Amino acid sequence: MTDRVEPILLVEDDPNDQLLIRRAFGKAKLMNPLSVVGDGDEAVAYLSGMGGNAGPPALIMLDLKLPRRSGLEVLEWLRAQPAPLGRTPVVVLTSSRENHDVARAYELGANSYLVKPVDFDGLLEMIKTAGLYWTVLNEGPARQ
Template sequence: MTLNDLVILLVEDNANDVILIRRALQEAKVLNPLQVVKDGEQAIAYLKGEGKYADRAKYPLPVLLLLDLKLPRVSGFDVLEWLRKQKKLARIPVVVLTSSNQSQDVNRAYDLGANSYLVKPVEFDDLVKLLKTLGLYWIILNEKPEP
């Protein structure tokens, strides 16, 4: 498996956060291809390989899903719940990356099957550090499940 096979799917509705996360991943030397969708409905379509996401060569299944919780149309919680019910997709690691540090959100995300819950740091340098650690663990060190 090459680096280009290890796609990260970012589900984030805030365009500024997408720019910051993209830039922070580059600074952190996490060079995996990053696919971005902006709501829960698009996330489910991407993961199902439906509509414009049907071409798996162009839109491969991710090895890691970075999921915001507060999304339009379909919430991050609903995406997570749906994903964990899909036999062929349930093993995709999900890291919640959100601005909420509310204990009820943390607990609910874990109850629905999140693998990790991270609060977006305010400072860019802290975001770079967080994403560097995230990339090291989830992309390099962590053993990936069979699809």
């Protein structure tokens, strides 16, 4: 067992959304550091390189509309990985309200599906709540 705090991985291609989400994380004062990658291939490379003692992130916040490899493709790849990586909680954080996107995300193993709020206060509240739930309140499987 370690006292290390795992990062939260944000997979988001829009620089403006990255900036707003970084600001919301800063104001939410979550204990977990935020790591950011800008497309689906970068997400897979980041997660593939998590060998040794690094372990997977505490949470992945995943946009769906990404260049190179979509969020759904990243999610499908992730769920095909062995534990503990394949069990990492995934919150889809996207602007899509399309029923087929919601349904497909859950079919592929998303743990939650959140639609990005249009204002910063809404985003801040969402980040606070999601961060508290997934990094403090939720009891996930034990990590070896």
